Amino acid sequence: MTIKRSTLSVEITKKVQIDYLISFPDGYADQTREWGLIVFLHGMDMRGDNVTQLLNYGLLEAANEGNLSLPFVVAVPQCPSESYWNMERDAVTALIEELSANHRVDGRRIFLIGYSLGGYGVWDLAIHNPKMFAAIVPLSSGGQVSKAEKLKDISIWAFHGAKDDIVPLEQMTDMVSAIEKHQGNVRLTIYPDLGHDIMRETLSNQELYTWLLEQTK
Template sequence: MTIKRSKLSVEITKKVEIDYLICLPDGYLEETREWGLIVFLHGMDMRGDNVTQLSNYGLLEAVNEGELSLPFVIAVPQCPFESYWNMERDAVTALIDELSANHNVDRKRIYLIGYSLGGYGVWDLAIHNPEMFAAIVPLSSGGQVSKAEKLKDISIWAFHGAKDDIVPLEQMTEMVSAIEQHQGNVRLTIYPDLGHDIMQETLSNQELYLWLLEQTR
């Protein structure tokens, strides 16, 4: 899989720009089929203006290890300094639209994965664009419980560490319970011995990607 750097600049109601890395799966250039798209949202410490620092972080670190079979187009945008993913919502959705229009992406198989700050971003983006995503995977985060009904038609697999002292486990369990009350398709994995940093444990699990492959709009 080859990782490339790019920048998106578009006019919506205002001009939005976002730097991102894109990783194309093995066989992408040889095969004409459409691929699922995973957008990965990073945590707070990786905000900035040097997107290359994400090339061996999170999902791309898992890719670089070479032990996973990831038949997806993968996009990793960077959130600017002093910003949050809910403030970059238009940029991320514009990025998804651009990738869907210009790459062999199956619009029925668009997925969001996010850790910590990125996990909050995953909840937020899915709540505001529930028709866009087939599945979301929030890690170490919580969402807007009052808007949980908007997520009832999206497949969700959430992850959290029981010993998380940065984002209390209750934030995740309350969100999951709220979705369950609306008969949503949600599952939660709790690591009993882990704290906030659960990225490697979660993203190196091939079962997660096999599950994603089963999810479609």
């Protein structure tokens, strides 16, 4: 038997597809202005093939119900059933690139917000594309502590409920501590009386969007 070392080097084209909702801010008709882009990643229960169910969920629900000022283009993709956001990483990245190319998006102000499964997706996508985002906002989740250094140049505001019995608070605090060790720009808000579902409390807070407006690459 003869054993030889060899190398395979080929280019592979991958087709990606993802459904999404998009919202434009008041004043978008002004052709001279560019806008920040927020991409919102939903939780596990919203996976599927009916993107319209996201109209009354998360960020879009908060925008419709509250008196929020949201001077951003907002994109809300839907993760397919039986998939996870890390498996849709290429699709979400391609979506951001397409929106940036075809709409008046300021490439220096691209933001990610995600809850639960979507929070894990936020950490994952930012770790793999750290130069793409000016800021990220993960809710009720944790990330890869060993790769925290990749996030040191991204502004981060994380949120978690102290009584979360689905994702332990330690997953979030461990990630935040790891980023702090690399002198990253990270802040953490812990709700002492809330559990896993902190979306309404967080996404209806105008202070979050005011903070996002201050972030740029």
